[in-house]
Amino acid sequence: MSSVHSDPLHPVAPSGRRRSTDLYTSQKLAIALGFAAVVITALIGIRIGTSGATLLDVLQTFWSKISGTVPTDRATLLKHNVIWELRLPRVLLAILGGAALAVAGVLFQGLLRNPLVSPYTLGIAPAAAFGASLAIVLFGATAGSAAISLVIGALLFSFLNTALVLSLASTRNLHATTLILVGIALSQLFGALTACIQYFAEDEVLAAIVRWTWGSVNNSAWYQVLALFVLLALAFPYIRFRSSALNAIAFAGDDSAKSLGVAVSQVRLQTIAIAATLTAVTIAFTGIIGFVGLVAPHIARLVVGANHRFLIAFSAIIGALLLVIADAVGRLVINPGVIPVGIIDALVGAPIFLYLILTRQKAIE
Amino acid sequence: MTLKISSLEVGYGKRQVVKGANLTVEKGELIGLLGSNGSGKSTLIKTIAGINSQTKGTITWNGDTDLTRLARKDLARIVAYVPQSIGLSFGLDIREAVLLGRTPYFGTRPRDEDWAHVDAAMERMGLDELGDRAVTELSGGQGQRVLIARALAQDPQILLLDEPTSALDIRYQWQTLEVARDVTRKNNVAAVIAIHDLNQAARFTDRVVFLQDGVVIAEGRPAEVYSPELIKRVYGVDVELSTHKGFVQVHPLSEHGHAQLGLQPATSEPVRAPRLAEQREYATA
Numbered sequence: 001m002s003s004v005h006s007d008p009l010h011p012v013a014p015s016g017r018r019r020s021t022d023l024y025t026s027q028k029l030a031i032a033l034g035f036a037a038v039v040i041t042a043l044i045g046i047r048i049g050t051s052g053a054t055l056l057d058v059l060q061t062f063w064s065k066i067s068g069t070v071p072t073d074r075a076t077l078l079k080h081n082v083i084w085e086l087r088l089p090r091v092l093l094a095i096l097g098g099a100a101l102a103v104a105g106v107l108f109q110g111l112l113r114n115p116l117v118s119p120y121t122l123g124i125a126p127a128a129a130f131g132a133s134l135a136i137v138l139f140g141a142t143a144g145s146a147a148i149s150l151v152i153g154a155l156l157f158s159f160l161n162t163a164l165v166l167s168l169a170s171t172r173n174l175h176a177t178t179l180i181l182v183g184i185a186l187s188q189l190f191g192a193l194t195a196c197i198q199y200f201a202e203d204e205v206l207a208a209i210v211r212w213t214w215g216s217v218n219n220s221a222w223y224q225v226l227a228l229f230v231l232l233a234l235a236f237p238y239i240r241f242r243s244s245a246l247n248a249i250a251f252a253g254d255d256s257a258k259s260l261g262v263a264v265s266q267v268r269l270q271t272i273a274i275a276a277t278l279t280a281v282t283i284a285f286t287g288i289i290g291f292v293g294l295v296a297p298h299i300a301r302l303v304v305g306a307n308h309r310f311l312i313a314f315s316a317i318i319g320a321l322l323l324v325i326a327d328a329v330g331r332l333v334i335n336p337g338v339i340p341v342g343i344i345d346a347l348v349g350a351p352i353f354l355y356l357i358l359t360r361q362k363a364i365e
Numbered sequence: 366m367t368l369k370i371s372s373l374e375v376g377y378g379k380r381q382v383v384k385g386a387n388l389t390v391e392k393g394e395l396i397g398l399l400g401s402n403g404s405g406k407s408t409l410i411k412t413i414a415g416i417n418s419q420t421k422g423t424i425t426w427n428g429d430t431d432l433t434r435l436a437r438k439d440l441a442r443i444v445a446y447v448p449q450s451i452g453l454s455f456g457l458d459i460r461e462a463v464l465l466g467r468t469p470y471f472g473t474r475p476r477d478e479d480w481a482h483v484d485a486a487m488e489r490m491g492l493d494e495l496g497d498r499a500v501t502e503l504s505g506g507q508g509q510r511v512l513i514a515r516a517l518a519q520d521p522q523i524l525l526l527d528e529p530t531s532a533l534d535i536r537y538q539w540q541t542l543e544v545a546r547d548v549t550r551k552n553n554v555a556a557v558i559a560i561h562d563l564n565q566a567a568r569f570t571d572r573v574v575f576l577q578d579g580v581v582i583a584e585g586r587p588a589e590v591y592s593p594e595l596i597k598r599v600y601g602v603d604v605e606l607s608t609h610k611g612f613v614q615v616h617p618l619s620e621h622g623h624a625q626l627g628l629q630p631a632t633s634e635p636v637r638a639p640r641l642a643e644q645r646e647y648a649t650a
Contacts, residue, residue, distance in 0.1 A: 022476075022480060038418070241473060244472070247465060249460065251465060252515075255446070257468075259441060260441050260465060260471035261438035261468055263437055306455070307457065307461055
């Protein structure tokens with residue numbers, strides 16, 4: 001047995017050995033580099049398109065919007081409008097949507113103590129798909145996901161699903177595994193309801209529903225960017241404040257977390273509400289993008305470790321990068337056509353994820 | 366300083382699990398909770414730790430602090446809980462796993478003082494050279510030491526161990542119990558351990574408490590309280606007793622008695638657990 005510190009109130013660090021510190025230099029560096037990578041890929045993403053745009057065009061557009069000056073040259077004005085009205089909201093929606101889904105993925109995986117869960121585990125995606133399908137049938141929302149009725153339909157049923165899960169969790173004091181099973185049941189229910197709509201739908205409606213479920217940022221709009229930005233800006237400080245409680249729940253379990261002073265039920269309910277809201281709002285705007293919320297947290301864990309204090313921010317960065325890159329690739333492959341980001345995301349992300357799993361198996365296990 | 370439990374009743378829904386338990390534990394004393402499965406051992410421990418909140422009765426510390434009325438964080442600064450196993454879904458490194466014990470003390474960012482407690486607890490448990498390893502890479506015995514180090518980092522006055530040896534092989538059971546007793550003495554905490562093995566309880570605890578159907582039916586020093594009649598009543602097994610190196614030992618008379626009593630087959634001369642220093646060499650080899 002090694003030597004004993006007689007005064008546990010005033011412990012002395014072991015002499016002659018490495019003393020623990022709170023530097024976490026590599027994690028902080030990874031977050032800084034990741035943030036820079038998001039900015040660079042975003043600038044590249046804004047340039048991609050049929051009308052072309054140089055970095056100078058992008059910067060000039062920013063400057064003209066900030067300074068309020070309007071270009072006199074018609075071609076420049078058109079280019080600025082394309083960048084400002086189409087490309088910028090598209091890229092920003094990809095960044096914020098990817099970040100939101102990744103953060104929701106980290107929170108769900110930690111709170112439910114299961115590496116296999118995603119933001120959709122509690123049934124949010126099938127509920128949103130049902131809401132969107134209903135809106136398409138009732139209001140003919142074939143213009144795409146920008147159609148407000150479609151967004152409202154998806155949001156409404158996502159929140160209904162979340163409210164159902166949360167009320168069951170709070171009134172019946174459900175544990176993590178039961179919550180996952182409740183999510184599976186609700187997924188099946190909403191999946192069956194959507195299948196009913198699809199079964200009886202006309203071809204055009206069916207095509208619109210299927211297109212929505214692919215997930216894309218093709219119909220991005222500034223109000224969507226603003227809504228997601230505000231949500232993330234409100235959610236981040238709370239999540240960061242709760243990072244040590246999240247660590248206790250994720251790594252010690254409910255009983256031990258309670259004995260460590262964490263109000264487990266309260267933290268779980270509040271955090272699930274936040275994660276579910278981030279997911280619901282994102283997929284109401286983009287449709288179902290299925291890969292990023294599951295994978296981004298795992299990739300982030302390989303780089304910065306499992307501590308939620310750094311994991312949440314770095315997952316957001318990975319999620320943003322995955323979607324921006326996937327969107328850029330989707331616009332380049334069959335230019336001038338666009339492959340939806342949801343499809344490219346899985347096509348590009350799955351091999352990267354497989355590579356990481358196979359080369360860093362030990363770290364994952 | 367005394368932990369005093371009076372007329373404690375705990376239930377899950379309509380089912381009463383602890384029915385009016387009374388117990389006192391002094392500082393520096395290790396109490397063994399004994400009883401068959403479902404007798405209420407874990408429930409009693411989890412109630413003291415504040416994990417179960419639907420209770421009647423009182424749990425006081427130092428005479429005037431009612432633990433059932435304390436805010437969760439304040440309670441966690443007095444009481445630490447060691448579960449059966451580490452059971453992780455994701456891998457923190459050992460240093461961060463021990464840092465979880467400081468959760469009641471810091472907000473978002475651990476202070477130097479928190480890290481100092483982590484270092485001290487790790488050195489105390491012989492983990493200081495394994496700090497960067499993932500917890501998922503550890504053996505059962507090392508994992509249990511991480512959990513006890515986490516509890517020590519909590520800087521508790523009351524230490525609760527909920528069957529900490531049940532997932533371990535005999536060598537590490539022995540070592541974990543040695544550590545529990547050592548920590549109780551040297552950190553001067555009031556400690557309660559739920560344990561299955563009557564002979565290990567006799568060897569390592571100061572007093573034992575027998576629970577049956579949520580009621581304390583016997584309490585005292587093992588040598589004084591163990592009797593064939595009591596063990597027959599609690600476990601339904603016929604035994605005879607002997608004394609070995611000053612410790613009372615239980616010997617079942619039936620073939621299946623060892624399993625029924627949770628006894629290790631060879632308890633008179635237990636396998637010596639590797640010392641922590643030896644394990645360090647092995648682990649860093």
